[in-house]
Amino acid sequence: MLSVTLVLIVSLAVSLVAFGFFETAAPNTLTITSGPEGSAFARNAEQYKKILAKQGVTLKILPSDGSRDNLGKLANPKVAVDVGFVLGGEANSTAAENLVSLGSVSYQPLMIFYRGQPKHLLSDFKGLRIDIGPDGSGSNSLAHTLLASNGIKPGDGTTYLDTLSDDTVGALSEGRIDAFFAMSDSTPTAVIRQLLRTPDIHLFNVTQADGYARRFTYLNKLQLPKGSLDFGEDIPSEDVQLIGPTVELIARDSLHPALSDLLLEAAREVHGKPGLYKKRGEFPAPLEHEFRISPDATRYYASGKGFLYRTFPFWIASLIARIVAVVVPVVLVLIPAIKIVPALYRWRMTSRIYRWYGALQRLERDALNPSVDAMRREELVRHLDHIENAVVKIVVPPAFGDLFYGLRGHISAVRASLLAEPSFLSIPPTANDHVKDADTRPTR
Template identity: 30%
Template sequence: MGSFKQDVKETFLGLSESLQESWSNFIQFLQETWPILMFLLCVLMGIWWYADPPPPRHVQLATGSTGGSYELLGKKYADYFAKKGVTLELVPTKGAQENLDRLADRNDPVQAAFVQAGVAHAKDLKGIQSLGAISYDPIWFFYRGPEVNNIDFEQRRGQFKNFSSKTISMGVQGSGTYAQATRILKLSGYEDTPHLVYMQGAEAVKALKEGKIDGAFIVDAYDAPNVQALLSDPGLHLVTFKRGKAYVKLIPYLHILEVPQGSLNLERNFPAEDLQLLATTTNLLVDDRMHPALQFLFLEAAREINGRGSFFADRGEFPSFKDSILPDSPIAVHYEHNRYPLISAYAPFWLAELINRLFFILLPFLALAYPLLQVLPGYRAKRMHNKIHRLYGALKAFELELLDGYDAQKRDEYLKRLDMLEYQALKINVSKNLSGEYYSLRTSIDYVRNCLNRGVYPYTENQEV
């Protein structure tokens, strides 16, 4: 038993000594090679800074029309960005068409935009990538007047005849509302319906509430001011899409949202029966030249703001990467599987980004630089040789000085100079391979000291004691 304990003790002692020696060699390596390491690091940092500059502190986001959910959502994103030290400027637009056009324009400063899935020419644009879908946008059709029982305006010659002579708002041309309403009506066979008008969301809401129009398509979030204004009006009614599954089959980017009886207003039991709404999704699109760190920040904002859950979305459902209308950004693909680097939860955005970038630069650098400098032919040995040989040279010069003008009165001064040489020798860190030369140097210094201590010999012709 005692022998086993002794073996274990000696094993751990050997490991400890080996680790200490390795650490000592590494520290010595840094002390000897730091000028080269600093030079290589400066070159690497210069290349890195030029090839991958830090993210900008200002970015523009195209939202949509005034009063819509995109305006409110954009303000939430701007607040989130401000906490991270980045200014997110919101750019109001007329809708999805303008958002896409500005994002596709390589000279336009807009680098991000909220765009509904299903905008006609989105797939033909170049230079735009998707960070995924961030929310549902229900397709609401509100109308005023007597409620039509079991309304099913999808039937070409059915109940929709009740609206054939009515004035209906389709949204502004170029907006997401216009794109969705046009596609649904065309698919249902109503593309030539008369009395269609084209109003922005807030304008359509005002006109419908004042009785200037009879119905309006609104494609917006449940909590959007325009939608809430219409839902709170007891004189307005809401259409159900009974054949929602058929629309989803024919228009793949659409979704079905269930609205249980009374869920919109329990007090007045609105709706009076279960409804089905069709919905598109809002996609967060970016210029493919946007800095990766800013894309990560947008995705984190989407997870923080849109991932909380809402009237129609479950917690954690967004951002979603299933229904992108354009090619996914590689950053979004990475984020889907890995999320944001862990350090971002414990450090400010700029510091986390800097550390993250340095981390991926320094690790490869150290992995390559250390073995590279270790295998440089005779680099470390030559440096140690040079230190030892310089002291040998100083010792030889000292002996020549003694031969040329030895002064017995200065013996103490000579001994102090030898002591200084020996002190300089003691400060040299040498590897085991050069221990012989190191101790030979110290022996030579001691030899000269002994010569001085025993008398003037051999530095004068006359031997005096």
């Protein structure tokens, strides 16, 4: 019985260790949903891929139509994706249930290019042909929100279009469209640069930027300084005010903590540099908008990477973390279990002996009954012989010898009590009595 118990405890411990070891393993493959080819999102994903590869983690890049498409993929459990770039203002209550933010990584300005007479308000675009980008893009979503806040809605004469990115400049120059809403999550950077250098195409100056930033809390007021894109050609020729959300690194809440740290390390390397709209070290930052900041990201921003991942390469740190995570709980379980084993063993040994005391007590009570005759006493003696024969066959360790010989002594005492009755002494001894006398000798 004891050996079976020990086998069960050891088997359980081994099973827990094996299960925990494999379950706590940090994956060495991640999938990120980025954006169209040539977009800022796609370029950032490629940089992440190179950085993570140095740690032995493979980053798979899943192209998309932009921010809203990324959010849809992340919210859909049937799509194999772990993390993605999402613009502020895209979330809804359903999508946010199983998603967390690792923080904001950059600003994403909205650039509105148009042809014709200077325009000062977004309401001036009413009734025009506007390219707001493809469905699923950040520019499409934000354009609908901003135009609606200016009273511009489908059916009022305004036409919404989606031209191919390689035809956007031509469409705007030739008058096939009147305005183009561009965000680098879905618009190739080369197209934006070409638009900035094309004569007769203007970049809209959002003079009400402060108002939009107050009205829509996920928007930020940004400024593109005069000449900042090209000092020689003075592009832009004046300070231009822009608005735009921040880009958040959104992940499923099942993301492994070690991979969360690696992603934030990559984000710090990619987005921590100074730029037109940001200061050095400004990103990544735990700016909470529609998505809650994950506990792992909160810990990272407070204290950085864990000690193991700061000290060792990723795969070694992951291995040590898995061992600690599995072995410590198992040891905590085994220590009480091991303490129970001696008590269980003693109980098992003593139960082999004490179980005969009940039968011995019943036999003695019968013997003390005044109505018991000589024939009944002889029957009781034979019953006592049976008990003694069974007890002699018990195998116990030397440590329990006191209990064993104590039981033998009590059997002898009961026998003496039975044989001491005058009516019983006249009965000649049987062959069993001689055998029993021999059996009372100490056994090993």
